[in-house]
Amino acid sequence: MSAVPGWVVTLHDLPASVALRESELLFPVLQTVHVLGVVLLFGGIAVLDLRLLRLLWPRRSPAAVVTAMLPVSWMGFAMLVASGLPEFAAQAVALHANPYLRAKLVLLSLALLNIALAHGTVFRGLGRWSSDASVPASARAFAAASLVLWSGVIYTGRMIAFT
Amino acid sequence: MFLHEFFARLSHSAVGAWVNDSVPVFASVLAMHVAGLSLTLGIVLAGNVSVIWPGFAGHGPANERAPLAGLLSPFLLGLAITGLSGALLVSNAPDSYYFNALFAPKFQLLAVAVLAQLALAGIARSQTTMARAASRGLAVVASVAWIGVAILGRWLGFI
Numbered sequence: 448m449s450a451v452p453g454w455v456v457t458l459h460d461l462p463a464s465v466a467l468r469e470s471e472l473l474f475p476v477l478q479t480v481h482v483l484g485v486v487l488l489f490g491g492i493a494v495l496d497l498r499l500l501r502l503l504w505p506r507r508s509p510a511a512v513v514t515a516m517l518p519v520s521w522m523g524f525a526m527l528v529a530s531g532l533p534e535f536a537a538q539a540v541a542l543h544a545n546p547y548l549r550a551k552l553v554l555l556s557l558a559l560l561n562i563a564l565a566h567g568t569v570f571r572g573l574g575r576w577s578s579d580a581s582v583p584a585s586a587r588a589f590a591a592a593s594l595v596l597w598s599g600v601i602y603t604g605r606m607i608a609f610t
Numbered sequence: 611m612f613l614h615e616f617f618a619r620l621s622h623s624a625v626g627a628w629v630n631d632s633v634p635v636f637a638s639v640l641a642m643h644v645a646g647l648s649l650t651l652g653i654v655l656a657g658n659v660s661v662i663w664p665g666f667a668g669h670g671p672a673n674e675r676a677p678l679a680g681l682l683s684p685f686l687l688g689l690a691i692t693g694l695s696g697a698l699l700v701s702n703a704p705d706s707y708y709f710n711a712l713f714a715p716k717f718q719l720l721a722v723a724v725l726a727q728l729a730l731a732g733i734a735r736s737q738t739t740m741a742r743a744a745s746r747g748l749a750v751v752a753s754v755a756w757i758g759v760a761i762l763g764r765w766l767g768f769i
Contacts, residue, residue, distance in 0.1 A: 475768040482764045483757070485644060490652020497684065503653070504667070504680045511668030516656060601648075602641040609633050
């Protein structure tokens with residue numbers, strides 16, 4: 448077994464981490480916020496991606512759906528980060544080498560990279576996507592990749608508890 | 611006791627045994643439950659917010675006349691994924707889930723959420739003032755109930 452890095456031990460031993468670990472209420476509350484964050488993030492992204500893939504809300508303009516759902520997704524992401532970081536700190540020693548946590552972080556990075564690439568390229572024309580015909584094929588490819596990557600984030604996230 | 615018997619039978623079925631005897635399969639079903647719930651709630655909340663606030667996700671008479679058009683089938687699909695995976699999860703430990711203090715409240719709230727959602731889908735097209743007010747009320751009730759279902763579902767694991 449490899450040695451635990453110093454920063455992990457420091458994080459694990461912070462008074463706030465200890466308090467969180469030993470609290471019977473705070474930890475479940477944080478996990479609940481985490482799940483609600485997942486619901487908002489994945490729910491928002493799923494609606495947005497499925498609309499771009501023509502599988503949902505066909506009467507709405509793709510641009511309007513994307514514009515409406517992006518803030519919802521970002522709010523979910525903020526909740527995920529705000530709850531996930533303290534959760535990790537409270538269990539840093541046990542979790543730092545967890546292979547599924549690492550896989551989750553890789554997939555999360557790829558999902559965020561996918562968003563950055565989409566926004567840096569094809570999403571610049573978002574304002575013109577008033578109908579399905581005006582949505583470029585590359586936007587649909589980004590949407591499909593997004594669904595796959597975020598599903599992977601959810602799967603690996605659930606596997607962390609079983610490893 | 612019907613539900614308890616159903617989960618106990620599921621637990622002893624070939625599918626129940628397959629799910630419960632393998633960690634990766636069980637975790638996959640759990641992930642499917644989270645993804646299904648997220649999809650369901652994403653659709654529900656997007657639709658309900660557009661009922662409460664007609665300008666959400668696009669202005670226009672067509673959107674205001676039929677705010678939930680095109681959402682019912684994906685909602686039912688999400689609900690089916692969540693329900694199927696949820697039943698398989700409960701079959702892992704039927705007694706501890708069924709007799710958990712939050713199990714019945716979660717199902718009662720789920721019933722409220724589904725009924726309010728289906729009622730909303732039925733009246734959201736109507737243009738009368740009373741129907742619009744009722745739609746907004748139902749949208750609020752359904753949204754709060756769905757969020758409550760997600761919270762109670764998570765707390766089932768802590769009680």
